[in-house]
Amino acid sequence: MAQRPTIKTIARETGLSTATVSKALNASPQVRPRTRDKVLQAAKELGYELNISGVQLRTGKTYQIAMVTVIASPDDDEWAGVGYTQLISGISRAIAHTPYRVVQYQVASFDESFEVIKRIVQNKKADGIIISGTRVNDPRISFMQEQEFPFVTYGTSDASAPHAYVDTDNRRIVTICVDRLLSKGHRRIAMINAREELNYTQNRVEAYTASLSRAGLSFDPSLIAYGRLTPAFGREQLFEMSMFEEPPTAYICANEATAMGVLSGFQVRGMEHGRDAVVIATDDLNVSQYFSPPITTCYLPISKPSETLGQFMLDLIGGEDPKNLQKLFVPDLIERGADTCNLEKQQAQS
Amino acid sequence: MAQRPTIKTIARETGLSTATVSKALNASPQVRPRTRDKVLQAAKELGYELNISGVQLRTGKTYQIAMVTVIASPDDDEWAGVGYTQLISGISRAIAHTPYRVVQYQVASFDESFEVIKRIVQNKKADGIIISGTRVNDPRISFMQEQEFPFVTYGTSDASAPHAYVDTDNRRIVTICVDRLLSKGHRRIAMINAREELNYTQNRVEAYTASLSRAGLSFDPSLIAYGRLTPAFGREQLFEMSMFEEPPTAYICANEATAMGVLSGFQVRGMEHGRDAVVIATDDLNVSQYFSPPITTCYLPISKPSETLGQFMLDLIGGEDPKNLQKLFVPDLIERGADTCNLEKQQAQS
DNA sequence: CATATAAAATTAAACGTTTATATTTTGAGT
DNA sequence: ACTCAAAATATAAACGTTTAATTTTATATG
Secondary structure (H helix, E strand, O other): OOOOOOOOHHHHHOOOOOOOHHHHHOOOOOOOOOOOHHHHHHHHHHHHOOOHHHHHHHHOOOOOEEEEEEEOOOOOOOOOOOHHHHHHHHHHHHHHHOOOEEEEEEOOHHHHHOOOOOOOHHHOOOOOOEEEOOOOHHHHHHHHHOOOEEEEEEEEOOOOOOOEEEEEEEEHHHHHHHHHHHHHHOOOEEEOOOOOOEHHHHHHHHHHHHHHHHHOOOOHHHHEEEEEOOOHHHHHHHHHHOOOOOOEEEEOOOOHHHHHHHHHHHHHHHHOOOOOEEEEEEEEOOOOHOOOOOOEEEEOOHHHHHHHHHHHHHHHHHOOOOOOOOEEEEOOEEOOOOOOOOOOHHHHOO | OOOOOOOHHHHHHOOOOOOHHHHOOOOOOOOOOOHHHHHHHHHHHHOOOOOOHHHHHHHHOOOOEEEEEEOOOOOOOOOOOOEEEEEEEEHHHHHHOOOOEEEEEOOOOHHHHHHHHHHHHHHHOEEEEEOOOOEEOOHHHHHHHHHHOOOOEEOOOOOOOOOOEEOHHHHHHHHHHHHHHOOOOOOOEEEEEEEEEEEHHHHHHHHHHHHHHOOOOOOHHHHHEEEOOEEEHHHHHHHOOOOOOOOEEEEOOOHHHHHHHHHHHHHHHHEEOOEEEEEEEEEEEHHHHOOOOOEEEEEEOHHHHHHHHHHHHHHHOOOOOOHOOEEEEEOEEEEEEEHHHOOOHHHHHO
């Protein structure tokens, strides 16, 4: 097979100069329509495809979107709910018809993620960055803002200047869940959260305390747990909290993996869901419908926000103002299982 | 901040030519140690980092590893067990100390994945390709072999020429599971498999029938189901098979997601695990320990094979012969729950 | 129709790197 | 000290693209 065609090939073929060919391919107004058509025609016939390294060298444009994710350790691969697979999937869908590609930068720690981001920015290794796991006072965000480097976060932040982000509306979720449980008569409501330094964890706690105080209830910090959202963590927390003098009658779990752990703890302890306590989760995989028993969840298909993530990235690269690229998604409440009854009724039954 | 330093900067700084600097950086024997040290020293001081697009343009080397994955559709994001997250994670770990990066090519169908592979190969968009979901008679494999393009598959194939691959030893798993169930007295053993066209599905069926025939049992094709390994599929299959005149007393599930579905089906149908039937799964997430009840599984932490995947890719790019880059991993059998008893005992108990 | 002007094309240089070829330097052998 | 081969370094071109500067061509104007 012959050499892969370049703009030189097209130039030779059409009798034009490479400059004109380049302009034609980039839809420059400096080239007249007739010429453009001729070039596009030839390009098609020759099966021409843009060589990105040429562009990159000349312009600095990489057509790469860096996705920086933190995965703590090799054996840290215990299921923690939604992986990045679904995120990448949505992003990929959004950029499918463009020349952009997602490049993975997977690191082992937060600090390392910051280092990697610095290198990407300083050496212009990508056109934009996507990060998740945003923290309260996240130095990566302020860095990218200072450097005016395009980025979108999956997760909100408390940064002073606006930036592009996509997230689930965690305040809303927690408000819905807590109010619902309160209305069913629950007074001791536990919340199993992600790590404390994450911004969304703080959002959740705020919404939780707000709901409680609206109902005139006091806030008991021992009912809030912070940690990695694995089944192991959920179970462990159930073991602990169920031994309290006044144990919780409801558990709000930040994801399905912890909810599964809590249910598993029920089984081990001989507790029964709906009688001794109920579990309610935030759900992005729609898998809790298969739990035994199925539980009530706030469900948001992850495909939605992740596709928006990709779209925002494109918009940002296209020059859109970050403050117009912010979106919170509101999940649907799906009622399943025991927590649909009121607490009194349940207790009467048992 | 000044321009980012190039080999020109180093050349100016050291009084050498760019050619010598380049050779020094690449540890060419043509440059004497004293000079090399001088160059490396200067590079370090200047904070020099290789500009890959320059290299790429000149040599064609991309430092990119393409990972081509098929995700059927937007709403197809129902949990199907291990995502690609864990795979990418392992690969990332293997290539962490190299300049290589993983680039995602996520497509919607098998055919599209073939198209994408053709483009990557023909336009040399990556130095190597990793694919999963290998099929019986997989045209992508023969294509890459013909084009002599480096690739590693996650999953075996029936290709005539050897190629680099990593996989779980599915024959072994099935043999272990079936023999175990047979020894406990089970005679009607169902198997919930992935799609029929996948090569490993065939491996599983072969091992299954082999075990059965060794035990002098005949093969009932209605006990084997093929489909997408989601909880929904598992449940659906349980609903169907449990209505057979002679229903299975054991279900071997190809992953945890289907096992969860089967267990969920038990609950809906009022069946009890251990009394009416047992479930046993192949497990890569170690999550079935949190099922209610926990089930026996063949467990292989996905981090192992995925890291090997990355290493094999590097070896391949380094010129290693593919036939030396083949590995099957053997999972551990983890005994949990009801299927540890013999069938007779269980039936006596009930 | 000549001329001024706008439009469309070309020329040439540049981005950072490697490498074939040419040149200079080094050092060993006389 | 001189020669010569070997070793080390330098020169220059190339990879594919874009773009500033320039030239050519087309169009409008008096």
